[in-house]
């Protein structure tokens with residue numbers, strides 16, 4: 001064992017930068033490889049094989065100016081399961097910007113709250129801090145504002161370089177590309193401030209760019225996610241985006257437009273950009289999709305609808321909605337949108353109005369195929385990015401099937417990912433894997449649940465010697481999907 005020292009320094013930059021760089025958000029500064037970690041309870045299942053990876057902001061240098069969690073350098077924390085053994089690693093994503101700052105020994109960029117001070121060559125830093133995707137035997141670290149796809153070795157966490165397919169597209173890639181594990185293809189989008197404002201593309205299982213088309217939007221938008229089905233992709237045009245006048249002055253000010261519709265666009269996987277069909281829905285912002293699939297002529301998408309703030313008279317409070325989104329205040333509900341490709345009919349339905357849930361995942365082998373089960377995080381409205389519990393839902397009925405939290409006040413879970421058991425016999429035969437930070441106990445664990453029933457709590461809980469900073473998205477890459485798993 002590496003015998004790591006216990007680190008309790010949770011205020012590395014002091015209080016000067018506000019609460020988003022302290023406590024659960026405090027970055028860590030050394031890159032570790034940990035083995036023989038002590039079990040708090042249970043045992044690591046031998047039929048759990050692969051890597052759970054999660055990226056998040058972890059600034060290498062003290063920020064210049066005001067800090068926002070979207071700014072920090074991406075750091076991947078990975079838990080590799082191998083026949084009952086566990087190795088936990090953390091490494092920064094070595095983007096060009098990271099290397100530039102490391103060479104300079106100081107921050108060279110301003111963040112999203114200091115855009116006016118930003119550099120003319122690179123206004124914001126492409127960090128790879130937002131999303132992880134397993135594709136083509138590797139992992140990709142992605143950034144929400146559309147940047148490069150940084151290829152990561154899922155075993156060593158070495159940054160291998162940029163995805164050449166994305167470079168070849170001449171565009172960029174947003175967080176939340178989607179992989180069809182049946183065909184091995186990865187569908188992606190980007191968005192930006194110049195017409196046509198969005199592109200859509202497909203990368204083959206072999207890493208080659210197969211398809212890349214412009215998607216004309218009415219103006220610059222702030223989509224966050226997309227969805228795929230067996231034959232289609234679903235792109236998002238949401239009525240929440242930058243104030244265009246402020247943006248011309250270099251400021252990020254977002255506005256919500258309740259007079260506009262939420263539009264979901266359905267495009268054949270290899271479809272021409274102008275063949276996309278848009279369906280209108282009630283206005284909302286939308287961070288994350290659980291999954292989507294086809295049912296006859298219907299394309300079905302289940303996701304987390306950001307619930308617009310309401311005034312006393314029940315009408316939408318556009319200003320407060322925009323402010324809440326900007327400040328990462330979360331209130332979302334599980335929701336289903338249905339689009340009929342034969343008739344053009346659009347339907348939407350709340351699946352659970354009771355629980356504020358987000359950061360959804362499902363059995364990724366079924367991305368784009370009908371899934372019965374979704375796994376979501378509870379989220380607190382009063383503490384940003386705190387997910388104190390996890391829930392399992394029936395995506396057909398909206399029934400909450402099971403849930404777990406051992407400390408709703410102090411627990412911070414990471415986005416949990418479903419990891420299929422080696423010889424899985426059903427959609428939910430496998431495990432949920434997540435990090436858990438308990439802020440009161442100052443205790444960091446890696447928790448493994450039986451995905452069939454969360455109520456029994458973690459069936460394996462491993463103590464980590466220091467905390468894993470709160471981050472964004474993860475992925476599960478089963479051993480069979482890792483290029484050199486057998487050659488480690």
Ligand SMILES: [Fe+2]
Pocket residue numbers: 175176224287288472473
């Ligand atoms: Fe996201």
